[in-house]
Amino acid sequence: MESNEQILGRSALSRARRVVVKIGSALLTNDGRGLDEAAIGGWVDQIAALHQQGIEVVLVSSGAVAAGMVRLGWQVRPSAVHELQAAAAVGQNGLTQCYEQHFARHSMLTAQILLTHDDLSNRKRYLNALSALRTLVEMRVVPVINENDTVVTDEIRFGDNDTLGALVANLLEADALLLLTDQEGLFDADPRHNPNAQMIAEGRADDPRLAAMAGSGGALGRGGMTTKVRAAQLAARSGAVTVIASGRQPDVINRIMAGESLGTLLRPDQVPMAARKRWLAGQLQVRGTLVLDAGAVKVLRNQGSSLLAVGVRNVQGSFKRGDMVVCVDEQGASVAKGLVNYGADEARQLAGQPSHQIEAILGYVEAHELIHRDNLVVV
Ligand SMILES: Nc1ncnc2c1ncn2[C@@H]1O[C@H](COP(=O)(O)OP(=O)(O)O)[C@@H](O)[C@H]1O
């Protein structure tokens, strides 16, 4: 009989029916010399081969800013947001064209999808994105997704496409997330700076030691390994296996999907979260912080209870009813995230008080709990 690790490990890949492939800027842009069209053609051939086997593939592709910079003749990545937005607008055209041409060689259709963080945090738009993507994959069209860089500003952007790839894997409940980059996998230290670094062949996505090994990205990429490890944790929430591997290895996508031991495999080891909880967990923007006492931390973690005002010691930030807040323990460690039933001013008045006092304090009752357990996710 297969052990749990085998079920969720390499052999799970050979059974995968839906996979999200993310190709990073570091790979796509030929070390800063424009789009590497030959390499893109090679990945498209591999994806077409998976498609032939009936596997659904969704592509998350970076490269708009880098390709736009080359087209505009810029040597250095601009820091001004409006210049990044302009470069992305120019580059995204080339990127889309390139994928479309290569997939057309296999008589396959592509669909360009540009998403922002807002699209996935607004529940209605999230559900719209889900139905559009589902329809496309059912029609055997390959969605090619990127962040809509032209309309995002720093505070509302994913920034790296690893996170976007993981959220797409969650959205579509993909079996696997392949993060193709310019390194063979995750090493125990950044191999650019440490020649003795060793590659990790396999691990648990939520192993806290991984974050300490992961460093930042190169000149072209954004998030480095830090965002790849975090993406594996996010993907694990819907039960997806993540593989971080070099896109320069011959036939890398098909070999990984056949179960070959390439790159770093990060397995999920928890029971997948329900879709609504995953949506909550994927929210990046939080408006405030609730500091909980030890008793509240315990019931949230161990019993999946709602958060009552009586367990809140301190309220920070400015938020409205329905906003996302993070709950931390008294040492500042994150415990949970959720949609709060009261605005910050009311929450400050209610902190430490039993629920039956809410009406006497505020003159009305919105809800008996500060955050209902259906709107709360332990992190
Ligand atoms: N522990 C590590 N193992 C492997 N690579 C690492 C590690 N820490 C940092 N890196 C760096 O992360 C880079 C890949 O991330 P990034 O530049 O963001 O690429 P991409 O555009 O593919 O997302 C590698 O070039 C590597 O130097």
Ligand SMILES: N[C@@H](CCC(=O)OP(=O)(O)O)C(=O)O
């Ligand atoms: N959306 C950006 C990609 C950002 C980026 O480089 O991400 P990553 O490849 O994850 O380091 C672009 O197309 O330029």
